[in-house]
Amino acid sequence: MYTYKYPLTVKAVWWDETKREVCWINTLKLPFEEEVICSNDPVRVAKAIVEMEVRGAPAIGVIAALAVAAYANKLASENSPNVVEKLNEAIDLLWRTRPTAYNLFWALERMRKRLVASAGLSPRSLAGDLTEEALSILNEDIEANIKIGEYGADLVPEGATILTHCNAGALATSAFGTAEAIMRVAWYRGKKIKVIATETRPLLQGARLTVWELVKEGIPVTLITDNMAGYVIRKGLVDLVIVGADRITREGYVVNKIGTYMIALAAKRNNVPFYVAAPTSTIDLKSGIRDVVIEERNPMEVKTVMGRLITLENVKALNYAFDVTDPDLVTAIITEKGVVYPPFEENLRKTVER
Ligand code: MRU
Numbered sequence: 001m002y003t004y005k006y007p008l009t010v011k012a013v014w015w016d017e018t019k020r021e022v023c024w025i026n027t028l029k030l031p032f033e034e035e036v037i038c039s040n041d042p043v044r045v046a047k048a049i050v051e052m053e054v055r056g057a058p059a060i061g062v063i064a065a066l067a068v069a070a071y072a073n074k075l076a077s078e079n080s081p082n083v084v085e086k087l088n089e090a091i092d093l094l095w096r097t098r099p100t101a102y103n104l105f106w107a108l109e110r111m112r113k114r115l116v117a118s119a120g121l122s123p124r125s126l127a128g129d130l131t132e133e134a135l136s137i138l139n140e141d142i143e144a145n146i147k148i149g150e151y152g153a154d155l156v157p158e159g160a161t162i163l164t165h166c167n168a169g170a171l172a173t174s175a176f177g178t179a180e181a182i183m184r185v186a187w188y189r190g191k192k193i194k195v196i197a198t199e200t201r202p203l204l205q206g207a208r209l210t211v212w213e214l215v216k217e218g219i220p221v222t223l224i225t226d227n228m229a230g231y232v233i234r235k236g237l238v239d240l241v242i243v244g245a246d247r248i249t250r251e252g253y254v255v256n257k258i259g260t261y262m263i264a265l266a267a268k269r270n271n272v273p274f275y276v277a278a279p280t281s282t283i284d285l286k287s288g289i290r291d292v293v294i295e296e297r298n299p300m301e302v303k304t305v306m307g308r309l310i311t312l313e314n315v316k317a318l319n320y321a322f323d324v325t326d327p328d329l330v331t332a333i334i335t336e337k338g339v340v341y342p343p344f345e346e347n348l349r350k351t352v353e354r
Contacts, residue, residue: 002139005146006188010170010213013054013063015135020073022066026053027171027205031212040070042090049097049104052203056172057246057282058141061103062134064094068111069134072127083123087115087130099293100255100322101246102284107137138174144279144336145176152182152242152277152334153189160186160239163196163229166257167209168244168277178277179242180213182334187219195221196238198229200257202301202319226259230266241267245278245333252327252344253289258320264329273331280335280352295321 013024016038022045023038037053039045045067048054054063071090075083091108098104111133118129156162166172168179176184186193195214200206207223214221224232232238241263247255254260254276267274299317303309311317333340337354340347 002142004142004176006149006176006184008142008170008175009216011175012056012059012171013066013138013174015066015069015131015138020070020131022063022070024048024054024063025171027055027209028053030171030208039067040074042067042071042093046093046097049094055205056167057101057103057244058145058173058178058279059171060098060101061107061281062138062141062174064097064104065107065111065134065137067094068108068115069127069131072123072130076123076127080123083126084115084119088112091115098295100295101282102248103279103281106281110137141174141279141281142176144281145173145178145181146185147336148178148277148279148334149176149181149185151336151339152275153185153191155240155273155275155332155334155339156182156186156191156193157239159192161194161196161237163198163233163238163241163263164210165198165206165229165241165243165260165263166200167205167213168242169210169213171209171213172244177213178244178279180210182242182275182277183214183219184217187217193219195219196232197221197223198226198259198263199223200259201226202305204306205257229259229263233263233266233270233272236270238267238272240273240275242275242277242334245276245282246322247287247292248276248278248283248333248348249287249289249292250285250345250348251288252330252333252342252348253292254325254327254330254333255292255294255322256325258323261323261325261329264325268329274329275332275334276330277334280337283335283348283352285349285352289324292324294323297321
């Protein structure tokens with residue numbers, strides 16, 4: 001049983017020890033309904049990731065790891081043959097769900113390594129080992145987020161207005177969030193911060209999720225449309241920007257929700273600090289920006305709002321899920337191992353390998 005320093009007001013993904021299943025909150029139904037789903041079926045969990053019932057870089061890594069553990073428990077209880085082969089297939093399936101966020105691959109690589117190390121054990125012991133590994137990934141995620149919150153809160157001036165994009169909150173991790181961890185800790189320390197949240201088209205993670213979480217926490221939040229961000233920054237309404245990341249390359253490029261780049265440009269032009277909050281499991285030292293696959297999703301997401309068509313059904317639409325922010329637009333990257341300043345290529349490596 002793990003205990004944490006701060007309340008976990010919202011949890012996105014967790015382990016049900018009685019059922020030995022992974023559970024998650026279906027973010028597609030928020031903020032109108034809090035639906036909880038539990039499963040030990042990797043096909044069901046893969047669907048949850050692809051359809052974005054669970055989304056956000058750390059959250060998809062954690063749920064994928066827990067899904068492998070839950071499946072191992074299911075196979076053991078059924079005395080299933082070919083357990084190792086089936087678990088490898090499950091890892092392959094989860095690996096193919098979304099291409100951009102690094103945490104998914106980071107977590108599944110850890111699960112694969114543990115599977116290889118424990119492959120000779122009985123199915124029951126193997127399930128025990130994989131459960132232990134997945135629970136470490138879950139717990140480390142929460143601990144990392146709390147540390148990010150503490151390092152980041154030191155950088156937030158008293159009474160500051162923070163602009164954030166998408167949802168880098170508890171709902172994008174297992175709990176506590178990354179960018180929102182900083183808001184939480186600043187708030188718990190008594191800093192009277194305010195947040196401006198962009199709605200984040202096409203899937204409205206800002207309007208549906210960030211607003212819901214911050215209201216639950218009691219932190220004042222104002223919603224804007226995505227295309228207001230530049231003007232709001234220019235008008236002097238923003239003291240700092242904090243966003244999350246899906247992947248940070250070895251050179252320090254930040255891959256995050258589509259629209260982040262425009263906000264970073266506006267922040268730079270107006271001398272507003274632009275911070276990125278992410279655990280080191282988001283930093284991919286193996287890849288340069290040219291290796292990163294930017295996910296393109298179904299154009300129907302752009303042509304609809306909450307399932308309702310807003311344009312001509314047959315019009316062509318583009319749906320890039322992420323964009324790329326250049327290292328020179330980033331003031332600092334806040335990780336659980338400390339705040340990383342430029343030059344990023346050198347300092348990210350030192351931080352990750354520390
Ligand atoms: O497409 P999504 O909703 O999975 O994208 C999420 C983001 O871009 C988040 O900003 C990012 O994962 C950071 S989460 C702490």
